[in-house]
Amino acid sequence: MSSTAPRRERWREHLADALDLILPVWCAGCDAPGRPLCATCASEFPRPRRCDTDGLEVWSVARYEGVAARVIRALKEDGRTGLGRPLGRLMAGLVREAGWGDAVLVPVPPSRPALRRRGYAVPELLARRCDARVARWLRARGSVADQRLLGRAERQRNVAGAFVARPGTGPVVIVDDVMTTGATLRAAQNALGGAGLWVVGAIVLADTPLRVAAEDIPGGS
Numbered sequence: 747m748s749s750t751a752p753r754r755e756r757w758r759e760h761l762a763d764a765l766d767l768i769l770p771v772w773c774a775g776c777d778a779p780g781r782p783l784c785a786t787c788a789s790e791f792p793r794p795r796r797c798d799t800d801g802l803e804v805w806s807v808a809r810y811e812g813v814a815a816r817v818i819r820a821l822k823e824d825g826r827t828g829l830g831r832p833l834g835r836l837m838a839g840l841v842r843e844a845g846w847g848d849a850v851l852v853p854v855p856p857s858r859p860a861l862r863r864r865g866y867a868v869p870e871l872l873a874r875r876c877d878a879r880v881a882r883w884l885r886a887r888g889s890v891a892d893q894r895l896l897g898r899a900e901r902q903r904n905v906a907g908a909f910v911a912r913p914g915t916g917p918v919v920i921v922d923d924v925m926t927t928g929a930t931l932r933a934a935q936n937a938l939g940g941a942g943l944w945v946v947g948a949i950v951l952a953d954t955p956l957r958v959a960a961e962d963i964p965g966g967s
Contacts, residue, residue: 774820774829775813782828787813794840795953799928802935803947805844807836810924810954818924818952822868834875837949841876841919849919849946851880854934855909858886872951873921883912883943884934908933911941920948 772779775787791808798804808814820826821833841847853869861867873880887910908930920934925948935945 783832806953810952830871838876849917854922909937911937
């Protein structure tokens with residue numbers, strides 16, 4: 747990725763946020779006018795869940811179903827970047843609840859095809875709404891297949907060695923959007939640990955059981 751790509755990505759996010767302020771908006775959960783996520787739909791997000799995976803402590807804002815699934819699809823597939831603000835607030839509360847307020851948030855980088863398709867990186871967008879220190883200490887290495895098309899074992903093989911980490915300091919919390927098997931989070935943990943970083947856990951917007959149809963999960967990890 748060129749050095750100007752992150753700058754373009756940030757400007758796209760700023761422009762989308764500005765448009766949300768001057769153009770009519772509607773709730774991604776129920777279509778009510780006025781807000782990207784209304785208070786009623788926000789209240790329907792289930793209570794946060796702890797769902798560890800292979801020794802990695804993972805906290806999830808919600809289960810990938812109902813209102814939460816509709817809202818996340820709007821953020822990831824419909825360009826509704828204005829949802830980053832209310833969803834980021836939910837994730838920020840989860841960071842504090844888990845006791846990780848002093849940690850550095852490291853977002854999982856998207857694949858190049860996903861970044862080209864969307865024009866913005868969802869995990870980084872969410873992390874930067876959490877009112878915490880965010881560091882780009884992970885980058886994607888090579889190319890991986892679309893995780894939505896793969897089973898558990900195939901997902902693990904697909905993302906094995908998928909990330910390269912830069913050295914840093916302080917405890918680290920990995921940030922991602924949707925967790926399915928946890929394979930992406932473990933690959934990120936391995937890369938960060940290999941760079942000498944202490945990964946204390948991970949935060950995701952939603953976790954989903956494998957029984958959910960793959961085509962319904964937008965890029966689940």
